[in-house]
Amino acid sequence: MPIAARAFAATAADQPLSPYSFDRRDPGPDDVAIEIKYCGVCHSDLHIVQNDLGGTRYPIVPGHEIAGVVTAVGANVSRFKEGDRVGVGCMVDSCRTCVSCQAGEEQYCVPGMTQTYGSPDPKGADVGQIVTQGGYSDRITVDQNYVLSIPDSLPLDAAAPLLCAGITTYSPLRHWKVGPRSKVAVVGLGGLGHMAVKLAVAMGAEVSVLSTSDRKRADAERMGASHFLINSDKDAMKAAAEKFDLIINTVSATHEIASHLNLLARDGTMVMLGLTTEGLPVFAMPLLWRRRSVAGSLIGGIRETQEMLDFCAEHGIACDIETIAPHQINEAYARMEKSDVRYRFVIDMAQIGAAA
Numbered sequence: 001m002p003i004a005a006r007a008f009a010a011t012a013a014d015q016p017l018s019p020y021s022f023d024r025r026d027p028g029p030d031d032v033a034i035e036i037k038y039c040g041v042c043h044s045d046l047h048i049v050q051n052d053l054g055g056t057r058y059p060i061v062p063g064h065e066i067a068g069v070v071t072a073v074g075a076n077v078s079r080f081k082e083g084d085r086v087g088v089g090c091m092v093d094s095c096r097t098c099v100s101c102q103a104g105e106e107q108y109c110v111p112g113m114t115q116t117y118g119s120p121d122p123k124g125a126d127v128g129q130i131v132t133q134g135g136y137s138d139r140i141t142v143d144q145n146y147v148l149s150i151p152d153s154l155p156l157d158a159a160a161p162l163l164c165a166g167i168t169t170y171s172p173l174r175h176w177k178v179g180p181r182s183k184v185a186v187v188g189l190g191g192l193g194h195m196a197v198k199l200a201v202a203m204g205a206e207v208s209v210l211s212t213s214d215r216k217r218a219d220a221e222r223m224g225a226s227h228f229l230i231n232s233d234k235d236a237m238k239a240a241a242e243k244f245d246l247i248i249n250t251v252s253a254t255h256e257i258a259s260h261l262n263l264l265a266r267d268g269t270m271v272m273l274g275l276t277t278e279g280l281p282v283f284a285m286p287l288l289w290r291r292r293s294v295a296g297s298l299i300g301g302i303r304e305t306q307e308m309l310d311f312c313a314e315h316g317i318a319c320d321i322e323t324i325a326p327h328q329i330n331e332a333y334a335r336m337e338k339s340d341v342r343y344r345f346v347i348d349m350a351q352i353g354a355a356a
Helices: 043-051 156-163 167-175 190-202 217-222 232-241 258-263 284-290 302-315 326-337
Strands: 003-009 016-023 031-042 066-074 085-088 092-093 139-143 183-187 206-211 227-230 244-249 265-270 293-296 321-324 344-348
Touching: 003 139, 003 217, 003 326, 016 139, 031 085, 031 156, 066 139, 066 156, 085 156, 092 139, 092 167, 092 293, 156 167, 156 217, 156 302, 156 344, 167 302, 183 190, 190 206, 190 244, 190 302, 190 344, 206 217, 217 227, 227 232, 232 258, 232 326, 244 258, 258 265, 258 284, 265 284, 326 344
Parallel strands: 183 206, 183 244, 206 227, 244 265, 265 293, 321 344
Antiparallel strands: 003 016, 031 066, 031 139, 031 344, 066 085
């Protein structure tokens, strides 16, 4: 029979999130039922709730940084058992047959991955779900092939944001082969940026942080950054010209990037990770003169996400978090818009029944 779930959902772009009850599907043969313990709050949740990208279908339960415990498994499930610590990231299915899926890059599924929330839900018909619903809830049912194992050494609350912020930064660092001789700059020390710093340092890179002010310098140094640059300091930016092999740009607001390209060495790449909703001007000359590139990257496949979790466990890496109760989500959104969080809000779903 369906599994009753409690959640916080958005009902319209101009309305606050509010309590919402709905049904999850009972586990099928290949499914894992999960009690959600914690769910991270991603900036993309805010974009979807406010319909910044268009196409949001309400009501919508956001949340794709999910950490919890298995409560039941289907008959064909072999990878998980009741009581296991597990995670669910940004996708819960894909076509499984296209060239990207076959390569273990399900995030680039050609027909399109099934996102954890907001995607058409072909498996939700039995419980009346038109679109998938995410992790701002106390229960979820997911196909075993899209569930991750969370190592015992990682606290569940601090591990939850690894399912998006962690893999979103890990994947480009791996793809561009960051290692002991690499020089990496991270633009923006927020939810994504602080993970990029920690991961790049653990990979052996010399890491610099670029920011708009000095207020996070101590944090950057604590995380292992060797240098901290204020991007409005023209002398410092000039001195850093042609220094970096890779720039990880995590800023999700509209901002100027053309001058940052001069910081790249020959064949260097700036990777855009922030979900901006407006165009960012780029000029050809800085690219042509040093064979530089501007690229994008989107989370990682299931295999790489598990690799990231294991890497974090091995190196003692987790997100810096601020835990909130579900009823505090609207306050968290308001603070997130002001960049007033160090460095990721995580919802404690055990408090789903707490009074506002």
